[in-house]
Amino acid sequence: MLLRHTSADVMERSALTINPAKTCQPIGAMYAALGVHNCLPHSHGSQGCCSYHRSTLTRHYKEPVMAATSSFTEGAAVFGGQANLLAAISNIFALYNPDVIAIHTTCLSETIGDDMVQVIAKAKSEGKVPEGKHVIHANTPSYVGSHVTGFANMTKALVKYFAETSGHRNRQVNILPGWVEPSDMRELRRLARVMGVHVNMYPDTSDVLDAPHTGEHEFFPRGGSTVAEIRHSGDAMSTLALGPFASEPAARALEEKCEVPAEVLDLPIGLLATDRFIDGLRHRAGVRVPAPITDDRGRLVDLISDMHQYFYRKRVALFGDPDQLAPLAEFLVTMDMRPVYIVTGTPGKRFETRIRDLVADAVPEVQVRQGAQADMFLLHQWIKREGVDLLIGNSYGKYIARDENIPFVRFGFPILDRVGHSYFPNVGYAGAMRLAEKILNAFMDRQDREAKEEAFELTM
Numbered sequence: 001m002l003l004r005h006t007s008a009d010v011m012e013r014s015a016l017t018i019n020p021a022k023t024c025q026p027i028g029a030m031y032a033a034l035g036v037h038n039c040l041p042h043s044h045g046s047q048g049c050c051s052y053h054r055s056t057l058t059r060h061y062k063e064p065v066m067a068a069t070s071s072f073t074e075g076a077a078v079f080g081g082q083a084n085l086l087a088a089i090s091n092i093f094a095l096y097n098p099d100v101i102a103i104h105t106t107c108l109s110e111t112i113g114d115d116m117v118q119v120i121a122k123a124k125s126e127g128k129v130p131e132g133k134h135v136i137h138a139n140t141p142s143y144v145g146s147h148v149t150g151f152a153n154m155t156k157a158l159v160k161y162f163a164e165t166s167g168h169r170n171r172q173v174n175i176l177p178g179w180v181e182p183s184d185m186r187e188l189r190r191l192a193r194v195m196g197v198h199v200n201m202y203p204d205t206s207d208v209l210d211a212p213h214t215g216e217h218e219f220f221p222r223g224g225s226t227v228a229e230i231r232h233s234g235d236a237m238s239t240l241a242l243g244p245f246a247s248e249p250a251a252r253a254l255e256e257k258c259e260v261p262a263e264v265l266d267l268p269i270g271l272l273a274t275d276r277f278i279d280g281l282r283h284r285a286g287v288r289v290p291a292p293i294t295d296d297r298g299r300l301v302d303l304i305s306d307m308h309q310y311f312y313r314k315r316v317a318l319f320g321d322p323d324q325l326a327p328l329a330e331f332l333v334t335m336d337m338r339p340v341y342i343v344t345g346t347p348g349k350r351f352e353t354r355i356r357d358l359v360a361d362a363v364p365e366v367q368v369r370q371g372a373q374a375d376m377f378l379l380h381q382w383i384k385r386e387g388v389d390l391l392i393g394n395s396y397g398k399y400i401a402r403d404e405n406i407p408f409v410r411f412g413f414p415i416l417d418r419v420g421h422s423y424f425p426n427v428g429y430a431g432a433m434r435l436a437e438k439i440l441n442a443f444m445d446r447q448d449r450e451a452k453e454e455a456f457e458l459t460m
Protein backbone atom coordinates (compact mmCIF):
# COMPACT_ATOMS: atom_id res chain seq x y z
CA MET A 1 0.00 0.00 0.00
CA LEU A 2 2.38 2.70 -1.20
CA LEU A 3 -0.48 5.20 -1.51
CA ARG A 4 -2.18 4.17 1.73
CA HIS A 5 -3.03 7.78 2.62
CA THR A 6 -5.30 8.31 -0.39
CA SER A 7 -8.87 8.49 0.84
CA ALA A 8 -12.02 8.07 -1.22
CA ASP A 9 -13.42 11.40 0.03
CA VAL A 10 -12.90 13.91 -2.77
CA MET A 11 -12.46 17.48 -1.49
CA GLU A 12 -12.27 20.39 -3.91
CA ARG A 13 -8.78 21.89 -3.92
CA SER A 14 -7.89 25.30 -5.35
CA ALA A 15 -4.11 25.39 -4.95
CA LEU A 16 -2.60 22.04 -4.01
CA THR A 17 -1.44 19.52 -6.64
CA ILE A 18 -0.61 16.00 -5.47
CA ASN A 19 1.34 13.82 -7.93
CA PRO A 20 0.75 15.87 -11.10
CA ALA A 21 -0.40 14.22 -14.31
CA LYS A 22 2.15 16.16 -16.34
CA THR A 23 5.79 17.14 -16.29
CA CYS A 24 7.92 20.21 -16.93
CA GLN A 25 7.71 22.52 -20.01
CA PRO A 26 11.42 22.45 -20.97
CA ILE A 27 11.32 18.64 -21.32
CA GLY A 28 8.96 19.07 -24.24
CA ALA A 29 11.05 21.85 -25.74
CA MET A 30 14.13 19.63 -25.46
CA TYR A 31 12.33 16.70 -27.08
CA ALA A 32 11.13 18.86 -30.00
CA ALA A 33 14.62 20.32 -30.51
CA LEU A 34 16.09 16.81 -30.67
CA GLY A 35 13.87 16.29 -33.72
CA VAL A 36 15.97 18.78 -35.69
CA HIS A 37 19.07 17.45 -37.42
CA ASN A 38 22.39 18.56 -35.87
CA CYS A 39 20.61 20.56 -33.18
CA LEU A 40 21.83 20.90 -29.62
CA PRO A 41 19.11 21.83 -27.11
CA HIS A 42 20.25 24.41 -24.58
CA SER A 43 18.62 24.94 -21.19
CA HIS A 44 18.84 28.55 -20.03
CA GLY A 45 18.79 28.05 -16.29
CA SER A 46 20.51 26.09 -13.57
CA GLN A 47 22.30 22.78 -14.03
CA GLY A 48 19.69 20.99 -11.95
CA CYS A 49 16.88 21.77 -14.39
CA CYS A 50 18.92 20.55 -17.35
CA SER A 51 19.95 17.36 -15.52
CA TYR A 52 16.34 16.59 -14.68
CA HIS A 53 15.14 17.18 -18.25
CA ARG A 54 17.94 15.14 -19.79
CA SER A 55 17.57 12.29 -17.34
CA THR A 56 13.79 12.05 -17.83
CA LEU A 57 14.23 11.84 -21.60
CA THR A 58 17.16 9.42 -21.25
CA ARG A 59 15.20 7.14 -18.92
CA HIS A 60 12.20 7.11 -21.26
CA TYR A 61 14.14 6.59 -24.51
CA LYS A 62 17.06 4.58 -23.09
CA GLU A 63 19.34 6.74 -25.24
CA PRO A 64 21.89 9.37 -24.17
CA VAL A 65 20.25 12.80 -24.53
CA MET A 66 22.67 15.62 -25.24
CA ALA A 67 21.88 19.15 -24.09
CA ALA A 68 23.82 22.14 -22.80
CA THR A 69 23.02 24.49 -19.94
CA SER A 70 23.71 28.11 -18.98
CA SER A 71 24.70 26.77 -15.53
CA PHE A 72 23.20 29.55 -13.46
CA THR A 73 24.72 30.16 -10.04
CA GLU A 74 23.82 32.81 -7.45
CA GLY A 75 25.28 35.62 -9.58
CA ALA A 76 23.17 34.79 -12.63
CA ALA A 77 20.09 34.38 -10.44
CA VAL A 78 20.55 37.97 -9.22
CA PHE A 79 21.98 39.78 -12.24
CA GLY A 80 20.52 37.71 -15.09
CA GLY A 81 21.96 35.02 -17.30
CA GLN A 82 23.11 37.00 -20.34
CA ALA A 83 26.84 36.58 -19.69
CA ASN A 84 26.42 32.83 -19.11
CA LEU A 85 24.42 32.41 -22.30
CA LEU A 86 26.85 34.41 -24.46
CA ALA A 87 29.74 32.31 -23.16
CA ALA A 88 27.70 29.15 -23.72
CA ILE A 89 26.94 30.03 -27.37
CA SER A 90 30.66 30.59 -28.10
CA ASN A 91 31.68 27.38 -26.35
CA ILE A 92 28.98 25.22 -27.94
CA PHE A 93 29.84 26.24 -31.51
CA ALA A 94 33.58 25.85 -30.78
CA LEU A 95 33.28 22.45 -29.10
CA TYR A 96 30.27 20.69 -30.66
CA ASN A 97 29.64 22.55 -33.92
CA PRO A 98 25.86 22.03 -34.18
CA ASP A 99 23.83 23.57 -37.02
CA VAL A 100 21.31 24.89 -34.51
CA ILE A 101 21.34 25.78 -30.83
CA ALA A 102 17.74 25.61 -29.60
CA ILE A 103 17.46 27.54 -26.35
CA HIS A 104 14.56 27.03 -23.99
CA THR A 105 14.09 29.02 -20.84
CA THR A 106 13.32 27.68 -17.36
CA CYS A 107 11.37 28.94 -14.34
CA LEU A 108 14.40 30.80 -13.03
CA SER A 109 15.41 32.65 -16.21
CA GLU A 110 11.76 33.53 -16.89
CA THR A 111 11.34 34.91 -13.37
CA ILE A 112 14.48 37.01 -13.79
CA GLY A 113 13.10 38.16 -17.13
CA ASP A 114 16.04 37.41 -19.41
CA ASP A 115 15.26 38.70 -22.91
CA MET A 116 16.19 35.91 -25.28
CA VAL A 117 15.64 37.93 -28.45
CA GLN A 118 18.05 40.59 -27.22
CA VAL A 119 20.70 38.08 -26.06
CA ILE A 120 20.59 36.19 -29.37
CA ALA A 121 20.89 39.48 -31.29
CA LYS A 122 23.87 40.42 -29.12
CA ALA A 123 25.51 37.03 -29.74
CA LYS A 124 25.12 37.58 -33.49
CA SER A 125 26.41 41.16 -33.39
CA GLU A 126 29.46 40.01 -31.41
CA GLY A 127 30.24 37.34 -34.01
CA LYS A 128 29.53 34.41 -31.68
CA VAL A 129 27.21 32.72 -34.21
CA PRO A 130 29.22 31.36 -37.17
CA GLU A 131 28.03 31.90 -40.73
CA GLY A 132 25.29 29.40 -41.68
CA LYS A 133 24.61 28.46 -38.05
CA HIS A 134 21.48 29.30 -36.08
CA VAL A 135 20.41 30.14 -32.55
CA ILE A 136 16.69 29.93 -31.86
CA HIS A 137 14.64 30.08 -28.69
CA ALA A 138 11.31 29.25 -27.06
CA ASN A 139 9.97 30.61 -23.81
CA THR A 140 9.09 27.67 -21.57
CA PRO A 141 8.43 28.75 -17.97
CA SER A 142 7.32 25.64 -16.17
CA TYR A 143 4.97 27.32 -13.75
CA VAL A 144 2.54 27.47 -16.67
CA GLY A 145 1.77 24.70 -19.14
CA SER A 146 3.40 21.28 -19.22
CA HIS A 147 5.87 19.26 -21.30
CA VAL A 148 3.24 19.29 -24.08
CA THR A 149 3.14 23.10 -24.05
CA GLY A 150 6.95 23.14 -24.18
CA PHE A 151 6.88 20.87 -27.23
CA ALA A 152 4.29 23.14 -28.87
CA ASN A 153 6.32 26.27 -28.12
CA MET A 154 9.53 24.87 -29.58
CA THR A 155 7.73 23.58 -32.70
CA LYS A 156 6.22 27.02 -33.16
CA ALA A 157 9.70 28.54 -32.73
CA LEU A 158 10.92 26.35 -35.63
CA VAL A 159 8.26 27.94 -37.82
CA LYS A 160 8.98 31.46 -36.58
CA TYR A 161 12.73 31.20 -37.10
CA PHE A 162 12.98 29.06 -40.24
CA ALA A 163 9.84 28.71 -42.37
CA GLU A 164 9.88 30.83 -45.54
CA THR A 165 7.90 31.05 -48.73
CA SER A 166 9.55 31.36 -52.11
CA GLY A 167 6.27 32.29 -53.77
CA HIS A 168 5.96 28.86 -55.45
CA ARG A 169 3.77 26.16 -53.94
CA ASN A 170 5.14 22.60 -54.12
CA ARG A 171 3.20 19.31 -53.93
CA GLN A 172 4.23 18.54 -50.35
CA VAL A 173 1.99 18.19 -47.34
CA ASN A 174 3.50 19.28 -44.03
CA ILE A 175 2.94 16.99 -41.09
CA LEU A 176 3.41 18.36 -37.60
CA PRO A 177 3.38 15.05 -35.76
CA GLY A 178 2.76 16.27 -32.22
CA TRP A 179 4.22 14.61 -29.16
CA VAL A 180 4.54 11.00 -30.24
CA GLU A 181 7.33 8.44 -30.07
CA PRO A 182 10.16 8.18 -32.62
CA SER A 183 8.54 4.91 -33.75
CA ASP A 184 5.29 6.80 -34.33
CA MET A 185 7.04 9.43 -36.41
CA ARG A 186 8.57 6.69 -38.55
CA GLU A 187 5.14 5.07 -38.93
CA LEU A 188 3.56 8.38 -40.00
CA ARG A 189 6.18 8.69 -42.73
CA ARG A 190 5.61 5.07 -43.77
CA LEU A 191 1.85 5.56 -44.04
CA ALA A 192 2.36 8.68 -46.15
CA ARG A 193 4.84 6.82 -48.36
CA VAL A 194 2.40 3.94 -48.92
CA MET A 195 -0.27 6.53 -49.77
CA GLY A 196 2.11 8.12 -52.30
CA VAL A 197 2.07 11.48 -50.50
CA HIS A 198 5.22 13.61 -50.30
CA VAL A 199 5.42 14.87 -46.75
CA ASN A 200 7.62 17.31 -44.96
CA MET A 201 7.53 16.41 -41.27
CA TYR A 202 9.03 18.21 -38.32
CA PRO A 203 10.17 17.77 -35.67
CA ASP A 204 11.15 14.15 -36.31
CA THR A 205 12.95 12.25 -33.55
CA SER A 206 13.15 8.95 -35.45
CA ASP A 207 16.79 7.91 -35.95
CA VAL A 208 17.70 10.29 -33.14
CA LEU A 209 16.15 8.69 -30.06
CA ASP A 210 15.80 5.22 -31.58
CA ALA A 211 19.02 5.25 -33.61
CA PRO A 212 20.49 1.81 -34.42
CA HIS A 213 23.47 0.56 -32.41
CA THR A 214 26.43 0.72 -34.80
CA GLY A 215 29.29 0.52 -32.33
CA GLU A 216 30.22 4.13 -33.13
CA HIS A 217 29.17 7.04 -30.93
CA GLU A 218 27.54 9.83 -32.92
CA PHE A 219 27.08 13.01 -30.93
CA PHE A 220 24.47 14.09 -33.47
CA PRO A 221 22.62 10.99 -34.76
CA ARG A 222 21.66 10.87 -38.43
CA GLY A 223 17.94 11.61 -37.91
CA GLY A 224 16.02 14.82 -37.45
CA SER A 225 14.45 17.29 -39.85
CA THR A 226 16.96 19.60 -41.50
CA VAL A 227 16.78 23.37 -41.37
CA ALA A 228 16.28 23.38 -45.15
CA GLU A 229 13.24 21.10 -44.82
CA ILE A 230 11.70 23.29 -42.16
CA ARG A 231 12.40 26.36 -44.30
CA HIS A 232 10.66 24.77 -47.30
CA SER A 233 7.56 23.97 -45.27
CA GLY A 234 6.47 27.51 -46.12
CA ASP A 235 6.02 26.37 -49.75
CA ALA A 236 3.86 23.31 -48.98
CA MET A 237 0.30 23.12 -50.25
CA SER A 238 -1.13 22.35 -46.81
CA THR A 239 -0.36 21.28 -43.25
CA LEU A 240 -1.81 18.47 -41.18
CA ALA A 241 -1.30 19.34 -37.53
CA LEU A 242 -1.68 16.24 -35.36
CA GLY A 243 -2.78 17.01 -31.83
CA PRO A 244 -4.29 20.42 -31.10
CA PHE A 245 -2.21 20.99 -27.96
CA ALA A 246 1.20 20.11 -29.38
CA SER A 247 0.84 21.13 -33.02
CA GLU A 248 -1.87 23.73 -33.56
CA PRO A 249 0.20 26.77 -32.44
CA ALA A 250 2.91 25.95 -35.02
CA ALA A 251 0.34 25.22 -37.73
CA ARG A 252 -1.40 28.55 -37.15
CA ALA A 253 1.96 30.37 -37.12
CA LEU A 254 2.82 28.79 -40.48
CA GLU A 255 -0.59 29.69 -41.83
CA GLU A 256 -0.08 33.29 -40.78
CA LYS A 257 3.55 33.57 -41.89
CA CYS A 258 3.46 31.66 -45.19
CA GLU A 259 -0.26 31.22 -45.92
CA VAL A 260 -0.09 27.43 -45.80
CA PRO A 261 -3.63 26.25 -44.95
CA ALA A 262 -3.75 24.03 -41.89
CA GLU A 263 -6.06 21.28 -40.75
CA VAL A 264 -5.86 20.20 -37.11
CA LEU A 265 -6.59 16.54 -36.42
CA ASP A 266 -6.41 14.26 -33.43
CA LEU A 267 -3.32 12.12 -33.15
CA PRO A 268 -4.02 9.02 -35.29
CA ILE A 269 -4.41 6.67 -32.31
CA GLY A 270 -7.10 4.04 -32.75
CA LEU A 271 -9.39 3.11 -35.62
CA LEU A 272 -11.42 6.28 -36.19
CA ALA A 273 -8.63 8.82 -35.58
CA THR A 274 -6.45 6.89 -38.04
CA ASP A 275 -9.32 6.95 -40.53
CA ARG A 276 -9.41 10.74 -40.21
CA PHE A 277 -5.64 10.99 -40.71
CA ILE A 278 -5.69 8.76 -43.79
CA ASP A 279 -8.64 10.70 -45.14
CA GLY A 280 -6.81 13.97 -44.45
CA LEU A 281 -3.80 12.76 -46.44
CA ARG A 282 -6.05 11.50 -49.23
CA HIS A 283 -7.95 14.74 -49.40
CA ARG A 284 -4.95 17.09 -49.09
CA ALA A 285 -2.79 15.27 -51.63
CA GLY A 286 -5.60 14.18 -53.98
CA VAL A 287 -4.64 10.48 -53.89
CA ARG A 288 -6.57 7.23 -53.45
CA VAL A 289 -6.22 4.98 -50.42
CA PRO A 290 -4.18 1.95 -51.59
CA ALA A 291 -4.99 -1.66 -50.77
CA PRO A 292 -2.21 -2.21 -48.17
CA ILE A 293 -3.72 0.54 -45.98
CA THR A 294 -7.24 -0.87 -46.36
CA ASP A 295 -5.86 -4.32 -45.48
CA ASP A 296 -4.18 -2.93 -42.31
CA ARG A 297 -7.52 -1.46 -41.31
CA GLY A 298 -9.32 -4.71 -41.98
CA ARG A 299 -6.90 -6.63 -39.77
CA LEU A 300 -7.51 -4.22 -36.92
CA VAL A 301 -11.30 -4.57 -37.27
CA ASP A 302 -10.86 -8.35 -37.37
CA LEU A 303 -8.88 -8.35 -34.12
CA ILE A 304 -11.43 -6.16 -32.36
CA SER A 305 -14.31 -8.37 -33.56
CA ASP A 306 -12.58 -11.63 -32.58
CA MET A 307 -11.81 -10.42 -29.06
CA HIS A 308 -14.87 -8.28 -28.44
CA GLN A 309 -16.05 -10.36 -25.46
CA TYR A 310 -12.94 -9.38 -23.51
CA PHE A 311 -13.34 -5.66 -24.20
CA TYR A 312 -17.09 -5.38 -23.69
CA ARG A 313 -18.14 -2.86 -21.01
CA LYS A 314 -14.77 -2.83 -19.26
CA ARG A 315 -14.35 0.32 -17.15
CA VAL A 316 -11.10 2.19 -17.79
CA ALA A 317 -9.27 5.08 -16.07
CA LEU A 318 -6.86 7.14 -18.20
CA PHE A 319 -4.34 9.85 -17.46
CA GLY A 320 -1.66 11.63 -19.48
CA ASP A 321 -1.43 14.10 -22.34
CA PRO A 322 -4.61 15.59 -23.82
CA ASP A 323 -3.66 14.97 -27.45
CA GLN A 324 -3.23 11.28 -26.70
CA LEU A 325 -6.15 10.86 -24.31
CA ALA A 326 -8.84 12.11 -26.69
CA PRO A 327 -8.26 9.58 -29.51
CA LEU A 328 -7.40 6.86 -26.99
CA ALA A 329 -10.72 7.33 -25.21
CA GLU A 330 -12.47 7.25 -28.59
CA PHE A 331 -10.67 4.01 -29.46
CA LEU A 332 -11.78 2.40 -26.20
CA VAL A 333 -15.38 3.30 -27.02
CA THR A 334 -14.88 1.82 -30.52
CA MET A 335 -14.02 -1.45 -28.78
CA ASP A 336 -17.12 -1.17 -26.53
CA MET A 337 -15.08 -0.29 -23.47
CA ARG A 338 -16.01 2.46 -21.02
CA PRO A 339 -13.45 5.19 -20.34
CA VAL A 340 -15.00 6.48 -17.12
CA TYR A 341 -12.23 8.60 -15.54
CA ILE A 342 -9.89 10.85 -17.54
CA VAL A 343 -7.40 13.39 -16.14
CA THR A 344 -4.65 15.49 -17.66
CA GLY A 345 -2.40 17.98 -15.90
CA THR A 346 -1.77 19.89 -19.12
CA PRO A 347 -3.89 23.05 -18.96
CA GLY A 348 -5.69 24.50 -21.96
CA LYS A 349 -9.02 24.76 -23.67
CA ARG A 350 -11.46 22.43 -25.35
CA PHE A 351 -10.16 19.17 -23.83
CA GLU A 352 -13.22 18.38 -21.75
CA THR A 353 -15.53 19.34 -24.62
CA ARG A 354 -13.56 17.19 -27.04
CA ILE A 355 -13.68 14.18 -24.72
CA ARG A 356 -17.42 14.60 -24.21
CA ASP A 357 -17.93 14.93 -27.99
CA LEU A 358 -16.08 11.66 -28.53
CA VAL A 359 -17.33 9.47 -25.71
CA ALA A 360 -20.30 10.93 -23.80
CA ASP A 361 -22.97 9.33 -26.00
CA ALA A 362 -21.61 5.88 -25.20
CA VAL A 363 -20.33 6.66 -21.68
CA PRO A 364 -22.55 9.39 -20.18
CA GLU A 365 -21.02 8.87 -16.72
CA VAL A 366 -17.52 9.85 -17.91
CA GLN A 367 -15.67 12.14 -15.45
CA VAL A 368 -13.07 14.42 -17.04
CA ARG A 369 -10.77 16.89 -15.33
CA GLN A 370 -7.97 19.08 -16.70
CA GLY A 371 -5.38 21.34 -15.07
CA ALA A 372 -3.37 21.62 -11.89
CA GLN A 373 -5.82 19.78 -9.64
CA ALA A 374 -6.47 17.07 -12.23
CA ASP A 375 -3.76 14.96 -10.66
CA MET A 376 -2.99 11.34 -9.91
CA PHE A 377 -4.34 11.76 -6.38
CA LEU A 378 -7.78 12.75 -7.70
CA LEU A 379 -7.75 9.88 -10.18
CA HIS A 380 -6.91 7.46 -7.36
CA GLN A 381 -9.75 8.87 -5.26
CA TRP A 382 -12.22 8.37 -8.08
CA ILE A 383 -10.99 4.79 -8.51
CA LYS A 384 -11.39 4.16 -4.78
CA ARG A 385 -14.99 5.36 -4.92
CA GLU A 386 -15.89 3.08 -7.80
CA GLY A 387 -13.29 0.75 -9.24
CA VAL A 388 -12.13 0.19 -12.80
CA ASP A 389 -11.06 -2.88 -14.77
CA LEU A 390 -8.04 -1.22 -16.37
CA LEU A 391 -5.69 1.72 -15.86
CA ILE A 392 -3.85 3.28 -18.84
CA GLY A 393 -1.10 5.86 -18.46
CA ASN A 394 2.60 6.45 -17.91
CA SER A 395 4.83 4.66 -15.39
CA TYR A 396 3.59 6.75 -12.47
CA GLY A 397 0.33 4.80 -12.64
CA LYS A 398 2.00 1.66 -11.33
CA TYR A 399 1.52 2.77 -7.72
CA ILE A 400 -2.25 3.03 -8.12
CA ALA A 401 -2.36 -0.19 -10.15
CA ARG A 402 -0.48 -2.07 -7.46
CA ASP A 403 -2.46 -0.68 -4.54
CA GLU A 404 -5.81 -1.33 -6.18
CA ASN A 405 -4.80 -4.54 -8.01
CA ILE A 406 -5.83 -3.18 -11.41
CA PRO A 407 -4.39 -4.38 -14.75
CA PHE A 408 -2.16 -1.60 -16.05
CA VAL A 409 -1.17 -0.71 -19.63
CA ARG A 410 1.73 1.68 -19.94
CA PHE A 411 1.07 4.40 -22.49
CA GLY A 412 2.29 7.98 -22.87
CA PHE A 413 5.20 9.84 -21.31
CA PRO A 414 7.27 9.04 -19.37
CA ILE A 415 7.64 5.26 -19.38
CA LEU A 416 10.58 4.59 -17.11
CA ASP A 417 10.18 0.92 -16.29
CA ARG A 418 9.52 -0.85 -19.60
CA VAL A 419 10.92 -0.84 -23.15
CA GLY A 420 9.33 -1.01 -26.59
CA HIS A 421 7.53 2.32 -26.73
CA SER A 422 10.26 3.98 -28.78
CA TYR A 423 10.50 1.04 -31.20
CA PHE A 424 6.90 -0.04 -31.83
CA PRO A 425 4.34 2.53 -32.97
CA ASN A 426 1.02 3.32 -31.29
CA VAL A 427 -0.26 5.38 -34.22
CA GLY A 428 -1.98 4.06 -37.34
CA TYR A 429 -3.87 0.81 -37.72
CA ALA A 430 -0.80 -1.27 -36.79
CA GLY A 431 -0.29 0.85 -33.67
CA ALA A 432 -3.93 0.37 -32.72
CA MET A 433 -3.51 -3.39 -33.07
CA ARG A 434 -0.57 -3.23 -30.69
CA LEU A 435 -2.58 -1.20 -28.20
CA ALA A 436 -5.50 -3.63 -28.42
CA GLU A 437 -3.07 -6.53 -27.91
CA LYS A 438 -1.57 -4.91 -24.81
CA ILE A 439 -5.03 -4.31 -23.35
CA LEU A 440 -6.09 -7.89 -24.08
CA ASN A 441 -2.92 -9.31 -22.58
CA ALA A 442 -3.42 -7.27 -19.42
CA PHE A 443 -6.94 -8.75 -19.00
CA MET A 444 -5.89 -12.29 -19.87
CA ASP A 445 -2.81 -12.23 -17.63
CA ARG A 446 -5.05 -11.25 -14.74
CA GLN A 447 -7.56 -13.96 -15.58
CA ASP A 448 -4.79 -16.58 -15.70
CA ARG A 449 -3.28 -15.31 -12.46
CA GLU A 450 -6.51 -15.27 -10.50
CA ALA A 451 -8.58 -18.10 -11.98
CA LYS A 452 -9.44 -20.96 -9.67
CA GLU A 453 -7.84 -24.26 -10.69
CA GLU A 454 -11.09 -25.68 -12.07
CA ALA A 455 -11.58 -22.54 -14.21
CA PHE A 456 -7.98 -22.25 -15.46
CA GLU A 457 -8.31 -22.33 -19.27
CA LEU A 458 -5.74 -23.24 -21.88
CA THR A 459 -7.72 -21.66 -24.71
CA MET A 460 -8.99 -18.12 -24.25
Ligand code: SF4
Pocket residue numbers: 024025026045048049052105106107108142143
Ligand atom coordinates in the same frame (compact mmCIF):
# COMPACT_ATOMS: atom_id res chain seq x y z
S1 SF4 B 1 9.79 23.04 -12.94
FE1 SF4 B 1 11.09 24.86 -13.36
S2 SF4 B 1 12.70 24.76 -11.80
FE2 SF4 B 1 11.76 22.73 -11.89
S3 SF4 B 1 13.02 21.54 -13.33
FE3 SF4 B 1 11.32 22.46 -14.50
S4 SF4 B 1 12.16 24.38 -15.29
FE4 SF4 B 1 13.51 23.73 -13.63
